[in-house]
Amino acid sequence: MIWTILAITTLTVVSVKVFQRLTCGVCQSSARLDGKVTIVTGGTSGTGLETARGLAQRGARVIITTKSSRRGAAAVEEIIQTTGNTNVSSRLLDLASLQSVRQFSKIITKTEKRLDILINNASAFGLGNHVTKDGLQVGMQVNYFAPFLLTCLLLPLLKSSAPSRIINVSSIKHNYAVMDFDNLNMERYWSDILTYANSKLYLIMMTVELSRRLKDTGVTVNALHPGVSSSAIFKNIPNDAVRKVMEKSVGFMYQNPKEASQTTLHLAVTPEVETVSGQYFSNCRKAKPSKVSQDPLLSKQLWEETEKLVGFSLPDCSKL
Template sequence: MQMLRSFFLSPWSSAERLDGKTVVITGANTGIGKETAIDLAKRGAKVIIACRDMEKAEAAVKDVIESSGNENVLCMKLDLADSRSIKEFADAINKGEPKLNILINNAGVMVCPYGKTADGFEMQIGVNHLGHFLLTHLLIDLIKRSAPARIINVSSMAHSWGSINLEDINSENGYDKNKAYAQSKLANILFTSSLAKRLEGTGVTAYSLHPGVVQTDLWRHLNGPQQFFMKIISPFTKNSVQGAQTTIYCAVEPSLEKESGGYYSDCAPANCSAAGKDNDLAQKLWELSCRMLSITWE
């Protein structure tokens, strides 16, 4: 239903400018991240593309500059599967940037075979949740000093099939790649609501979103029947430009300045699952994340 609804919706658009603002987007070398970078660069922002593969990132920077006409676009190395890389990246931003107005936690891995990050976390929870949790923690003081500022976590409607296994978050007692993906996307929503509560009164707001069913190279790990299903529904799926719209909406829409912690889809507030609204679960996940990353985040 949601797919059909978005198919007939008139596209959201806004002439909002971001001159003098600085934006960091993770995983913006391709897909919706890259389209988001192009759009925000067109609005006059300084855009920093944070990626693991510097060759791809440099090619993306060229494309973004060409498409936006904004020369103030650069890339920096960030591997969300390695806390050392996250710390080095955050350190470089904290030392090199006087402000950070918008952080878009966009990068992600999807239904990949079982693997572990450099820190021993299951790859999907490690990259999609813990990597961005640590990154946000390390940049939060700079973001607060830059208020009004926004933090945007790209989740997915897949969160609604997920649950958080606090006892075995790394799926060591059995791995189902679809469940692990759904768990990581639910974690994005719970992180957003917890973060919003902690940021009340700071001028920093947080949002999570479902970009739509987007044709991206994240589909590469889908199995045969899943690939076939995606082919059938592809007329109703979004391309990367359409898929980026809700991220852009959360980044620039002026009416959201007074909103924080919500979940969005098709450039409008949306309903997340009951688990996504579970404050007790959100608090437990927050505490577990801090323990796993050995950080203290009041």
């Protein structure tokens, strides 16, 4: 009996691994990004680091965000050494603080003449259930509310640099979300899993509404599922044993960070998607997200409620 179970388990693991290898999309574009300015949030490790590396290899000026100067410096040094592109830097950004988001955006607006690609990559799982100084549930703020505010604050620079691109890294886990306007900030009920799923759903809905608002501005916005990979997303799981098991099992069965960065790179560099907007991608091609994520009325309502929660209202994009 034990040997049968082991055989079935082994076969299942191998089958999943083979399936992942055969279906994993790869960015085929060799388009250069010389003269382009890009921002990758959470670019010090995992898929964010690989995304930043891919952009640097194509000649872009790459700015990665980090909460730690030490980790930022280490990531910048690694990217420079592996790509030969010295136009790479890091800036401090704490998504658990809307003041940090505002300060970061202010600095970027003052120091950068253009912004061609904004990649909202940073996210976290297992942050627990507490409220930040901004009155927002920490997981929802890091994964959704802060990226929302960051994007809105950088829109004038993105618009003046058009054609430009906004890329929101969502997840297939958005299919398990619960759309409840009475619980946007996890006030009524909470779980780590639901927080993560809801935040990823909201990113797609934000993409849908923002695409509508940015029509004819030359700024596009798309969302994506990067694939399941063993990345820094598990670092906040408090139980060491559970965290290590998750990292090892996912790392073996599914994609590595470089593989998981391919769809993000595809949306960032491929000429064929330059005018595509409001879409959801997986494995470097358009995919079908959940039905609720594509509802324009719900997306508009979510946008308006989010503006209230982050204390920022986006003006008419034609006047930015």
